[in-house]
Amino acid sequence: MSVDHSHHIDDPNRTTPAPQFEVISSVPTPPLPDSSEVMTLLVKLPAGSAGNPPHRHTGPAFGYVVQGEMIFELEGEPQRVVRAGESFWEPGGDVIHYQDGNNLADVETHFLVTMFCVPGQPMLIPVGADELEERRSRRAPRP
Incomplete structure (x- = not known):
């Protein structure tokens, strides 16, 4: 089911222009940790x-x-460039996030990210060289 999110609330007493809405991305609800902490970061x-x-x-x-x-690459997906005004998402969990570098x-590149994290655990968990080698076949071919 698709919903039109481009509308605004009618306000007969409005004296200024109405806010404008533009859906940048929409994804089905991904799996969330049972207990979650939500944080929004500005990364520079x-x-x-x-x-x-x-x-x-x-x-x-x-x-966003x-x-x-930003160069963005998740396990099983080819790397891509995400430009100003574009969005990205990742499911978290077991999926390796290979790249998030400045293209x-x-x-300087700035992006906002909202993350659902398990409380008490780091929001970013490095993956070691041994695991990267074990999972090499899951990485998409590189350009």
Whole structure:
């Protein structure tokens, strides 16, 4: 079932323009940890930054690039560039997040991400070299 989210609330007493809504992304509800903490982060990647090493998250994450371009790669998916004004998401859990680096050598990239995390656990869990080797066949071919 699809719902039109582009409407606004009618306000007969309005004296200023109505807010505008644009759906940037929509995904079916991913699995959430039984006990969750939700956090929203503003991440700033310096120009040319490779970002974080391969890692995973305890729950899903939903993001939006505010400025610049990010190289984004999840296990089983080809890497892609997410540009300012575009969104991304990842299911978290067992899926490895390989890349979240800045695609630009001369501009800082900023993105917002809202994450559902297991309380008391780190929101970013590095993946070791041995596990990366074990799961190498799950990584999409690289350009």
